[in-house]
Amino acid sequence: MKKINKQTKSNIITYGIVVVAFIIVQLLLSTGNLSSLMEGLLVPLCVYVILALSLNLVVGILGELSLGHAGFMCVGAFSSAFFSKCMEEIITVSAVRFILALILGAVAAGVFGILIGIPVLRLRGDYLAIVTLAFGEIIKNLVNVLYIGKDAAGFHFSTKDSISLNLQPEGEVIVNGPQGITGTPQDSTFLIGVILIIITLFVILNMVNSRDGRAIMAIRDNRIAAESVGINITKYKLMAFSVSAALAGAAGVLYAHNLSTLTALPKNFGYNMSIMILVFVVLGGIGNMRGSIIAAVILTLLPELLRGLSDYRMLIYAIVLILMMLFNWAPKSLEWREKHSLKRLIKKKKTAKEA
C-alpha cells in the first residue's frame, strides 16, 4: 500500500508543477510582464511538452527508440487542419470544432501508428530507430506532394499540382502541396495547451500504473520472460506505440491550429524535430515524465532567453545540453544527488532530533 501512495504522490507533484507553471504564466501575462515573443512561444511550448511525453512512453516505458514522432505529429496536424478548414463555415463554435479536430487528429495519428507499427515493431534497437526515421520522412514528403481541392462536385485529389485538380472556377484548393494549408482557424490557446498536457499526463501515468503498463514494462525488461508468463508481446508493443502516436498527433493538432500557414518543412516535421524531441526525453530522464516536461520547457525557452547574446546563443545552448546530460546521467553526479537529496536531508534532521 505504501508504494502506491508514493506513486500517487509523485504523480500529484507532476500535475502540480504543470498547474503552478500555468498560474505563474497567467499572472505574468495579466501584469504584462511577458514579452510578445515569449507569449508567442507558449503554445509551441505545450506542443513540445506533449511530444516529449508521448515519445517518453515509447522510449522510457516500452524501451524502444522511435525517431518518427515528427511524422505522427505531421499526420495529426494536417488531418486536423484539413478538417477545421472544411468545417470552418459549418461548425461555427470554435471549441466544438477544435475538440472534433483534436479527436480526428489523434485517431488519424494513432491509426498511422498501428499501420507503421505492425511491420516495424518486429525490429528492435537501432534498426527500429532507423526505420521509424524513414517512415517519418516518408509521411512528411507525401504531405508535400498532396493536393486536395473542394468544389461543388466534392473533393478532388492529385499528387501532381493544383491545376490537375480540375476544380470548377469557384472551387478552393485546401491542401496545396508544398504550400500546405493556409488559413486554418487559430483555435489553439495556452489554456488548451495546458489542458492537453494534463490529459496527456493523465493517460500516460494511469496507463503505466495499470495492467497494460506492467505488461509493457515487462516486455521492456525481459521479452522472453514476459512471453513465458503469457504476455502478448505484439499486442502491447503496438498498444504503447499507437497510444504514443495518437498523443503526438494531438500535439500536431495543437501546433496546426496555432499557425495561419501549415507547411511540412524539414524544420517542423523532419527528423530534426524527431531528434529534438528525443533530446528532451533523454535529458529529462528516460522514463521520467516530470523530467521530460522540465527539459522540454528549459530547452525551448533557452534559445529565446539567450537571444541577447546573439552569436554565443547556440554555444551556450550546447553547453547547457552537456551540463544537463552530466547532471542526469554521470555516475558521480548520481552519487552526489543521492547524498544531498531533499529526502535524505529531511531524514537526517529527523534522526538527529530523535537522537
Next chain:
Amino acid sequence: MALLDVKNLGISFGGLRAVNAVDLSIEQGELYGLIGPNGAGKTTIFNLLTGVYKPDEGIVKLDGTDITGKRTIDINKAGIARTFQNIRLFKDMPVLDNVKAGLHNKHHYTTIEGIFRLPRYHRVEKEMNEKAMELLEVFGLEKEADYLASNLPYGKQRKLEIARALATEPKLILLDEPAAGMNPNETKELMETIQFVREKFNMTILLIEHDMKLVSGICEKLTVLNFGEVLAQGNTSDVLNNPEVITAYLGE
C-alpha cells in the same frame, strides 16, 4: 493419464541433433528431475516444451491436449510456467509488480478501465495486490515487495522467479537449475521451498539440476540425458545406481 506426455521429441540445429527421440511422462503431483552433463539438451527440452523452439518431430501433450509447436503465451495459458537458468526478472520493476505481471492473464480489466480508474480497476488491482503478496509471503519476500527486482540478493531473485511463474497458475512448473550459484545453505532452503510449494499448491514440478544432493533429496523420478538422448529413466535410486549413468554423468 499422465499430466505431461512427451513422445519421440526431436529437434536439430543445422547438423546437430540437439534432442532425439525423447519420451517423458510425468504424473500429476510428481517432482521429476531432468539431469545430464553440459550440452546434453536439458534446457533445449525446456525450450521445446514452452514453445521457444518448435520441435522437428514428436508430440507434447499437457493434460490430454496437444500443445506441440504452439506459441509460448498459449502454452503458458494452457498451464506450463517456467524459470530460467540465467535469471530473467523484470529487473527495473518492483518485486510486487514482477508477480503482478505474472498474474496478467488471470485478472482482467480493459485499457479504458485502467486509464480512467473505473471501479473495476480498483477492485481487480486490490485482488492482484492481495494475491501477489500471498505468493511473496510463501517465499519470504513480503518485506522486499517495494524493492526493485534487480536489488534483491541472488537467492531471492531465484525465489521471485518461481513466485512469478506460480502466479500464472500453471498445472506444471519447469525449474531450470534453480540451485545454480547457491551455497549449500541456500540450496537446502530452496529444497524446502520447492517441497513446500509442491504440497501447498499441489504442483507438478519438472526440474533441471546439477546438484546431485538436491536431485536425490527431493525428486521421485529422474530422466538422464546424454547427447540429446535418454540414457536412463525411472525411480531416482534405480537411475542413480545405473552403471551407464555413473559413467556418463558422475564419472567413473
